[in-house]
Structure formats: C-alpha cells, structure tokens
Amino acid sequence: MSISTDYFVTGMTCNHCVTSVTEELIAVDGVDAVTIKLAVGGASTVTVTSSTPIDETDVRAAVAEAGYDLVSV
Template identity: 45%
Template sequence: MSVKTYTVTGMTCGHCVSSVKEEVGEVAGVAGVDVDLATGRLDVTGDGVSDDAVRQAVEEAGYKIAAT
C-alpha cells in the first residue's frame, strides 16, 4: 500500500471534511482517507489509486486540489 498526499482548498468545517472523505473513499483502490481541516492535507492510502480519480472525487464533493 502507498500513501499519496494532496492539498484540498475551500474546506471550512467538519462537514467539508466528511464530504471529502466520503467521496474519495469511493475511489477504486482506496483503502483509507485522512483529512486535516487546518492544513487542507488529504492523505489517501491504497494501491493503484489514480490522481485523476482523486481529483474528480474532491471536485464532486465541491472542493479543489491545489496545483502542485
């Protein structure tokens, strides 16, 4: 298993965190999701997780992944 880290912008509350966790958790290959509201950090644990799929899931939740 590997861990990929992203920065999510636009989250302001616990509901935001829950929405991101729920959407990203449904991405194929994802085994775990950890979101830190204060830093916007999103850690995704899994195998063969697509960056594009994670980005799409975050956008589905209503947020953006910061450009790297």
C-alpha cells in the same frame, strides 16, 4: 504494502467538509483510507492510503464532486 499519498484541497472549512471529501474519496476504486488535516482558510492536507497507486485524475474528480478544489501536489 500500503501507499500513502498527500494531496492539498482548498475551500474546506469544517467537519462537514471533511466528511464530504472523505465519502467521495473512499468511493474511489482502490482507496483504503482517507485522513484529512483541516486547515481553515488554507489548503487542507488529504492523505489517501491505497494498496495500489491511485490516478490523480480520479482523486481530482472525487474532490470536485464533493465541491472542493485539488491544488497542485
């Protein structure tokens, strides 16, 4: 059974941003897949798929490591 959770990330403007966030999130223990719907100038939707629940603190840290901000979910 997979769990998909949507998060919203600001500051992303291009495919390089998408790649950076994806690389950081996929490195989080338990994350199986990351899909990002880029919204230039707004909050991009980041869908994290995992087999177990992922702590939002870990997601926030990974997004911050990539240089972006996780906004309220």
